[in-house]
Amino acid sequence: MNQENSDHWLVRPKTIRGMWIGGSVLLALTVVLQLVVPIKGYFGVDGWFGFGAAFGFVACLLMVLVAKGLGYVLKRREDYYQDSEESS
Amino acid sequence: MTDLLSPALWMVLGALLIPVFRGHLRTAVLLGIPLLTLWSVWQVADGVSGTVTFLEYAIEPVEGSPVRRLFATVFAMMAFLGGLYAFKTAKWFELSAAYAYAAGAIGVCFAGDLITLFLYWELMALFSTVLVWCGGTPAARAAGIRYAIMHLLGGVILKVGIEGVVISTGSVQIVPMLATDFNTWMILIGILINAAAPPVSAWLSDAYPESSHTGSVFLSAFTTKTAVLALLMLFPGEQVLIWIGLYMIMYGIVFALLENDARRILAYSIVNQVGFMVCAIGIGTQMALNGAAAHAFAHIIYKALLFMSAGVVLYRTGKSRCTDLGGLFRTMPLTTIMGIIGALSISSFPLTSGFTTKTMISQAAVDEQLMVVYLLLTAASAGVFLHAGIKFPWFVFFQKDSGLRPKDAPWNMALAMGGCAFICILLGVAPGLIYQLLPYPVNYEPYSAYKVLFYLQLLLFSGLAFFILLPLMKRTETISLDTDWFWRRLGHAGWGVVERLMASVSDKAERAGAAAIDYGNYMARRYLSNPHAEDSLETSVFGRSWTIGTTALWITILLSGYTFAYYI
Structure with missing residues (x-):
C-alpha cells in the first residue's frame, strides 16, 4: 500500500485499471456512435459497421506479425558491423 | 541585379557570420538571419525574376511560385526553430554547417533551372555530411562517410540525367516530365536517392541517428523534403512513384517496429512519411499535389518536434535506446507532452496538422478511384500511430521505470518545442492557414463528423492493438539488417x-x-x-x-x- 502511494499517480495499478476501463468505454463509443453518425464509405466496404475499428486493428496485427517474422531474419547484435568497420 | 539574389544567400551570410561573432551577437545572428530569410522569401514574385547567360544556358537563380514559396517558408521557419533549439549547446561549426545546409535547401526551392538546382543540391550534400560528423563519435564519422558516398553518388546520377536532358532538349528549364528515357530516369533516380527511396532507404536511418541531439533536428527537415519538392516540380503524375511511395510507407513502419533506438525509430518514420508524399506525387492530381505539399509542411514541423523531444532526452540522459529509457514523464513532463503532441500529429489525430494535411492524400486516392492505394494508405495511417504515435512516447517516457530522473528541457529547447507544437495544433484547428498557401485552389473540408469518427475508430483500435500486442514488441538490444548490408x-x-x-x-x-x-x-x-x-x-x-x-x-x-x- 505504502509503495503504491509513493509512486507517481499515473503508474499506480488503480489508475491503470481505470485507464483500461475508460479506454474500453471510449473504444466502444467510437463504434456505437456510427449508428448516429453514418460513415460514408467510398468503396462500399469502408462504410460497413465498425470497418475502421476492425481494419485498424487487423492492419496493426498484421504489421506487428510481419515485423516479428522479419525480425527473426534481420535482427543482429548491436556490434554486428563493428568488426568490419573498425578495421577500415 | 537584386532580382538575381536568392533568399538562400541570407542563410549563406548567416553561416559565414556565425563563426565571426560570439555570445549574444551570435545568438542575434542565429535568430535574426532566418527571419530575414523568411521576409525575403515572401518578397519573391511569381515567375522568373531574372536571367543570366552561362555557357549559352539561361540560368535563372530565382523563380517564384506558390509551392516553391511554401517549402522555402517552412525551411526558413525550421532554421529559426532549430537555431533556437540548438544555440546554447551546439558548437559554432555545427550551427554554421546547419545554416549552410538550410541555404542549400532554400536555394533549391527557388532554382529556376536544373544547373542552379544541382549546385544547391550539392551544397546540401556537403554540409549535411558535416552535420552528421558533428555527432563526434567514431560511429558518426563512419556513418558520415557512408552518407557522403551515397549523396555524392546520387549527385552524379542526377548530373548525368541533367546533362542528358539538356543535350536532348537544349533547355535547362525545370519543367514537368515523365520518366520515359534514360536521361529522365537518371534525374528521377538521383532525386529519389535523396528522398530515401528503396533500395537505398538505409542511408537515412544509418546517418541521422548518429548526429548530435541538435544536428538531427536540422537533418530531419531538409534533404528528403527538398527531394519531395523536386519531385513535385519535375515528376508530378509519374505513376511509378505511387508504388515506390507505398513501399517506403510499409518499409518505414516495419523497420520502426523492429528498432530499439528512439531516434532511429524517428528516422524510419521519416521514410514512412516521405512515402506518403511520394505516393501523392505519383497520383498527381491537384488534390494529391496539394496534399503532398501540405503534408510536407506539416511533417517538417512535427518531425522536428519529435526529434527535439528525443534530443532533449539524449542531451539530459546521454541515452536514446528504448531498453535504457522509460518512466521519464516523472521529471520531464514538458518534454513528454511535447513528444506526445508531435506523436499525435504524425498519427494524423483530429485537431492536429497531420489530420488536415495527410487526409488530403487519401482523398486524392478516393477521387481517382484507387481503392487498393486508398486501403493501403489507411492501413498505413494505423501503422503510423502504432510505430511513431504510441511506440515512441511509450518506450521513451512511460513503459518501465528506468530509474533515470533527468531535468526537463532547458528554456530555449522548451521554447523551440513549444513553437513547433503550437504550429502543429494551429494547422490542425485552422487548416485554412496552410490551404491558402498551396499550389492549387483547395476544395476540401477535412472536418466532417463521419470522417473524424472513422479516423478515431481506426486510430484508437490501433492503440488497442499496440497494448494487446505489447508482449510481441519487447525491445531487444539489436539492430536490423537492411540493404546497407550489401555495402x-x-x-x-x-x-x-x-x-x-x-x-x-x-x-x-x-x-x-x-x-x-x-x-x-x-x-x-x-x-x-x-x-x-x-x-x-x-x-x-x-x-x-x-x-x-x-x-x-x-x-x-x-x-x-x-x-x-x-x-x-
Missing part, C-alpha cells in the same frame, strides 16, 4: 577478398621479379663482369682473356655470317 558487410567482405587477391598477386610478382633480377645479375656476372677487378676470378664469358687463335676463329665466323647475310 557494409558483403561489399566490405568482397573488398577484403579483392585486397587479399591483389596482395597475393603482388606478392607473387614481387618474388618473380626478385628471381628475375637474381638471374640477370648471375648472367651479367657470368658473361660481362670485369676481369681486371681485384676480386675477379676471370670466370665471365666475355670478360675472360681469349687466345689469339680463338679470337681469329670467332672473327672469321662473324665476318662470314655478315657476308652471307648481305647476299640474302
